[in-house]
Amino acid sequence: MDYRIQSPVSRWLENKGLKGNYDYIALPGASRNFLSEGKLAMIETSLKLHQIKEVYLIHHEDCGAYGLGNLPVEEQLKKQQEDMYQAAQIIKERYPHLNCHLAFVYLDGSIIELPTDR
Numbered sequence: 647m648d649y650r651i652q653s654p655v656s657r658w659l660e661n662k663g664l665k666g667n668y669d670y671i672a673l674p675g676a677s678r679n680f681l682s683e684g685k686l687a688m689i690e691t692s693l694k695l696h697q698i699k700e701v702y703l704i705h706h707e708d709c710g711a712y713g714l715g716n717l718p719v720e721e722q723l724k725k726q727q728e729d730m731y732q733a734a735q736i737i738k739e740r741y742p743h744l745n746c747h748l749a750f751v752y753l754d755g756s757i758i759e760l761p762t763d764r
């Protein structure tokens with residue numbers, strides 16, 4: 647949802663060979679409050695309509711939904727990463743055939759992929 651990360655994320659997905667082949671759902675806080683805010687329903691819709699095989703949970707530095715911009719970026723990542731792991735676990739439990747990928751975008755445009763398990 648944040649304009650600051652749109653170009654880096656688009657390039658990153660294109661470099662993964664996904665250009666024009668994904669449903670892009672941008673929600674504040676991505677994995678934050680995953681079940682209570684109906685975010686799983688978005689994945690269920692993509693699964694039903696487009697038979698998706700993968701889900702990418704992408705978070706970013708200085709996310710307003712988290713309100714952690716005053717913290718060092720590694721602390722921001724740590725908190726968001728915890729939510730990504732929880733969301734990935736929920737997705738895997740409900741849809742074991744879906745591959746879940748986690749990534750974090752820095753405001754300089756760099757993106758790191760995170761392990762999906764702890």
